[in-house]
Amino acid sequence: MMPYTSCCIISLFTRQAGCASLGEGALVLGSTSRPCQLVALLKREWQMERAFQTALWLLQPEVVFILGDVFDEGKWSSSQAWADDVERFQTMFRHPAHVQLRVVAGNHDVGFHYQMNTYKIKRFEKVFNPERLFSWKGINFVLVNSVAMEGDGCDICSGAEAELLEISQQLNCSQEQEHHPGRCGDRGPLPASAPVLLQHFPLYRRSDAHCSGEDAAPPAERGIPFQERYDVLSREASRKLLWWLRPRLVLSGHTHHACEVLHGAGVLEVSVPSFSWRNRNDPSFIMGSFTPTDYVLAKCPMPREDTVLTTYCGAAACLVVLTLVHVRLLASPLHVGWNLLRKFKTT
Numbered sequence: 001m002m003p004y005t006s007c008c009i010i011s012l013f014t015r016q017a018g019c020a021s022l023g024e025g026a027l028v029l030g031s032t033s034r035p036c037q038l039v040a041l042l043k044r045e046w047q048m049e050r051a052f053q054t055a056l057w058l059l060q061p062e063v064v065f066i067l068g069d070v071f072d073e074g075k076w077s078s079s080q081a082w083a084d085d086v087e088r089f090q091t092m093f094r095h096p097a098h099v100q101l102r103v104v105a106g107n108h109d110v111g112f113h114y115q116m117n118t119y120k121i122k123r124f125e126k127v128f129n130p131e132r133l134f135s136w137k138g139i140n141f142v143l144v145n146s147v148a149m150e151g152d153g154c155d156i157c158s159g160a161e162a163e164l165l166e167i168s169q170q171l172n173c174s175q176e177q178e179h180h181p182g183r184c185g186d187r188g189p190l191p192a193s194a195p196v197l198l199q200h201f202p203l204y205r206r207s208d209a210h211c212s213g214e215d216a217a218p219p220a221e222r223g224i225p226f227q228e229r230y231d232v233l234s235r236e237a238s239r240k241l242l243w244w245l246r247p248r249l250v251l252s253g254h255t256h257h258a259c260e261v262l263h264g265a266g267v268l269e270v271s272v273p274s275f276s277w278r279n280r281n282d283p284s285f286i287m288g289s290f291t292p293t294d295y296v297l298a299k300c301p302m303p304r305e306d307t308v309l310t311t312y313c314g315a316a317a318c319l320v321v322l323t324l325v326h327v328r329l330l331a332s333p334l335h336v337g338w339n340l341l342r343k344f345k346t347t
């Protein structure tokens with residue numbers, strides 16, 4: 001069910017972002033992967049559930065964004081399998097009613113462009129709020145269906161582009177409202193603030209060659225060129241998004257690795273690493289603090305899979321030894337030590 005959740009927490013307003021901060025925040029998760037084997041599946045879904053619930057309790061965000069690939073097999077699952085996955089998602093990512101949860105579609109949810117269809121998109125949008133523009137306390141977030149940014153004029157792609165153009169007009173008129181009141185017509189102006197883009201596929205970049213940090217792609221993979229419309233959006237789609245929406249920040253998932261890229265006139269894009277142990281030994285998410293004109297982001301690391309497994313295995317080994325000593329199938333280590341000491345003294 002959960003393939004590649006990239007999770008990102010964004011806290012709003014003037015508070016300093018940090019992984020120990022409390023209240024008034026938004027949580028952004030990247031990919032949530034679901035492995036095939038039952039044991040791995042249970043282990044990693046447990047990891048995501050505990051991580052998410054702990055982050056909610058500790059950081060108390062106001063908004064949570066998940067950057068797509070919520071369902072591993074959403075692109076081909078039957079109606080029944082889809083319903084089961086949705087139920088498990090809602091259990092794992094349960095949250096209080098006052099917390100806003102917004103999710104963008106990934107290729108594992110609705111398929112790549114050549115696999116998606118209206119039925120899969122509608123099925124996804126029935127579960128997750130389909131609104132592309134989300135204004136929250138003076139801050140505009142645009143949730144892009146990047147799977148539909150193929151640019152080939154297909155019905156779904158044309159509809160997605162028309163929606164974004166409409167949002168672009170709304171944002172423009174709001175920013176001009178100050179000088180030309182009444183321009184926004186009946187719709188009413190949005191907050192006059194440049195938007196934050198949230199999407200599954202990253203904007204076009206040649207590769208991850210310039211990315212650095214512990215959770216960037218492994219050095220051997222960084223130089224591999226990205227494929228447009230598969231690893232990243234096409235150049236054309238990326239230009240359109242930057243031109244139409246003029247964002248101040250872009251947050252994306254899909255690659256499972258961290259990276260920071262500057263586009264055009266200095267627009268920062270942050271690739272949020274996977275939220276799941278399936279894709280990374282060291283998953284993480286992002287906590288941000290936003291005002292209408294500024295933002296601060298902090299990366300919040302989660303427990304490493306190898307550390308947790310080593311701790312559990314060590315604890316289990318201790319428990320076995322203590323049990324064997326208790327039932328006298330094993331000599332007490334204290335006795336063994338004492339006997340050795342006595343032997344050493346007498347020789």
Ligand SMILES: [Zn+2]
Pocket residue numbers: 004069106107108200254255
């Ligand atoms: Zn993806």
